[in-house]
Amino acid sequence: MxxxxxxxxxxxxxxxxxxxxxxxxxxxxxxxxxxxxxxxxxxxxxxxxxxxxxxxxxxxxxxxxxxxxxxxxxxxxxESEPGEKGxxxxxxxxxxxxxxxxxxxxxxxxxxxxxxxxxxxxxxxxxxxxxxxxxxxxxxxxxxxxxxxxxxxxxxxxxxxxxxxxxxxxxxxxxxxxxxxxxxxxxxxxxxxxxxxxxxxxxxxxxxxxxxxxxxxxxxxxxxxxxxxxxxxxxxxxxxxxxxxxxxxxxxxxxxxxxxxxxxxxxxxxxxxxxxxxxxxxxMFLFELVHPETKEPVPFEDQAIGEMVMTPLQGISIPPGRFSSGDVVQIFLSPCxxxxxxxxxxxxGRTDDMLKVKGVIVYPASIDGVITGFVPRVTGEFRIVLDEPPPRVEPPIKLKVEYAAGMKKEDLEKLEKEIVADMHAKLKVRPKIEWLPPNTLDRAAMKTKFIEKAYEQKKK
Ligand SMILES: [Zn+2]
Incomplete structure (x- = not known):
């Protein structure tokens, strides 16, 4: 067949x-x-x-x-201009x-x-x-x-x-x-x-x-x-x-x-x-990773994170260039x-949603990964509160996180310590968490929009 x-x-x-x-x-x-x-x-x-x-x-x-x-x-x-058709x-x-x-x-x-x-x-x-x-x-x-x-x-x-x-x-x-x-x-x-x-x-x-x-x-x-x-x-x-x-x-x-x-x-x-x-x-494709800002090579090693660059090795319509789609990825070389x-x-994440906390590069999607790991004690909904336009973030990075229904106020302190420790181990940043009751944050927003632009409200 x-x-x-x-x-x-x-x-x-x-x-x-x-x-x-x-x-x-x-x-x-x-x-x-x-x-x-x-x-x-x-x-x-x-x-x-x-x-x-x-x-x-x-x-x-x-x-x-x-x-x-x-x-x-x-x-x-x-834009079509006269005489430029095709x-x-x-x-x-x-x-x-x-x-x-x-x-x-x-x-x-x-x-x-x-x-x-x-x-x-x-x-x-x-x-x-x-x-x-x-x-x-x-x-x-x-x-x-x-x-x-x-x-x-x-x-x-x-x-x-x-x-x-x-x-x-x-x-x-x-x-x-x-x-x-x-x-x-x-x-x-x-x-x-x-x-x-x-x-x-x-x-x-x-x-x-x-x-x-x-x-x-x-x-x-x-x-x-x-x-x-x-x-x-x-x-x-x-x-x-x-x-x-x-x-x-x-x-x-x-x-x-x-x-x-x-x-x-x-x-x-x-x-x-x-x-x-x-x-x-x-x-069919050659992959490499580069630093999202400097575009310097990042070693292609297990768990490395970088901007993804691909070179096609065959075909005629796409030349063998080094193409980036703007995606930042983490790679895993060990057998699944x-x-x-x-x-x-x-x-x-994407190169355009990168945050820099005192030189440490963090992506909203990576923060999402850590927060999601604490479900069912949290709802999984959160926002990153930015006081100034990205990518620069003055530490500590501020998060609003919803605790799950049934969580006791006195347990939140312990939970906060666990999240901060986990995020520091995985992403090298220690967030400051503001707790919100379940269902406070707008669900209608796209799943990938994790940012609260506090700097825009400041201007008003
Ligand atoms: Zn697998």
Whole structure:
């Protein structure tokens, strides 16, 4: 069947080993050789350092290649000006040296934080995606190829989205997986209806949509009988409370995932305590960590935290640059208890929500991790009170934390000491805690918004 055409079991097994590192350097050199001949940009970078694609080391590559944010090289879709129609297509095709008519699929990001960023695919780029996705499906089914064949997936992400939209539909189809491309744009009623009528047994969507389905129509969710929930495109699926709610609501395991474009694939496993996402494409992507401020390299070691930088090792539409999506992650190199291959990563925050407490870098998501560890003695809701605009925070960092119903006032002092000690051990900061009764904080706010901007009220 189709799955076997795309699944490389040997490569899957050697993830996070010395063997795959040798493959990485060979593929990087091969990819640079190809671009050297057809892309002015890559030729310019290598020539300026007198480097040759055939002999370059990973270290030399990292020093020579500038770090690029999502927008720098790919460019954003410019405002349409007269006479500039399609300029972006010409620009991108020239950058990577392809015929603009070789693009067979043209998508873009949603552009929630500005203008949409374009992502174009040639046939070669499309063929790479199922190779990565196959490994995710193999891992989550514990190698049960018949179970993969019997999946019938609702595609509930925005259909126009660059990775999770049509590319996901296409990649699932190539793997012989049934797919129902409903898309998020049409609303949940239509998602429910299609899932019921076509007897879907899995769903791909954002964690917010999965939560919304549970909140608004739990019975229907249960009656459909989903066997797997695949979430991505936003954090959330890695947050214990959100996971619990979706898994209990769907009565199915939730897999937190990332990737697709360029073949990238990362997926979480079924470990009870969230173990992060397994990276299953060491042979397709080179990962490194840099300091979020100085951009200096951070050693790629067990439990290290840093800004995530990726270099694609194949494909034609994305050149072998060093790309950062602005995500700050923590990596885990030790084998996971679940037995699946690959090193793992957990989202720690974004470069733009970083806080600095006397030089110590702290992310709201890491504070959330510590606070959540004290449930059920706390509700899990909290706010970081900032007296001045981030990232600088004058110590001690101030937190408003809700204690749980039934907690006695006299026990709070002891609990506060425990939280402060735990946070100091894990994050190297000692917070000052202000206790709030349960349900004081606004629940409607997004789960990821942990900041109370006290400095804005001061100005008024
Ligand atoms: Zn695992």
């Amino acid at each position: 189709a799955f076997k055409n795309y699944f490389d079991e040997k490569m899957y097994r050697i993830q996070n080993t010395k063997e795959v590192k040798e493959i990485q350097i060979q593929k990087l050199r091969k990819n640079l050789r190809r671009y050297y001949d057809q892309s002015m940009f890559i030729k310019m970078v290598l020539d300026s350092q007198e480097l040759k694609p055939e002999t370059i080391t990973i270290e030399q590559f990292r020093q020579a290649m500038p770090l690029m944010g999502q927008d720098t090289v790919r460019g954003q879709i410019p 300029k972006i297509v010409t620009m991108l095709s020239q950058l990577v040296g392809v015929d603009p008519y070789d693009y067979v699929l043209m998508c873009a990001t949603s552009g929630t934080t500005g203008e949409p960023t374009p992502y174009f695919f040639t046939e070669e780029d499309l063929e790479i995606m199922p190779r990565g996705l196959a490994r995710t499906l193999y891992m989550v089914t514990h190698g049960n190829i018949e179970a993969i064949h019997q999946m019938r997936c609702i595609q509930g992400f925005g259909l126009s989205m660059f990775g999770a939209g049509v590319p996901l539909v296409w990649a699932l189809m190539r793997l012989g997986v049934g797919v129902v491309p409903v898309g998020a744009e049409v609303g949940t009623e239509r998602i429910f209806k299609f899932a019921e009528k076509f007897a879907a047994n899995a769903i791909w969507c954002t964690p917010s949509l999965a939560e919304y389905m549970v909140d608004t129509n739990l019975q229907r969710v249960r009656d459909i009988g989903f066997k797997q929930v695949f979430c991505g495109a936003e954090p959330g699926a890695g947050i214990p409370e959100v996971r619990k709610k979706i898994e209990e609501g769907f009565r199915a395991p939730l897999f937190d995932g990332m990737g697709l474009v360029g073949g990238l694939t990362l997926t979480s496993c079924e470990e009870k305590q969230y173990a992060g996402m397994h990276h299953l494409t060491d042979d 208890k679940c037995g699946a291959p690959g090193w793992r990563l957990k989202m720690a």
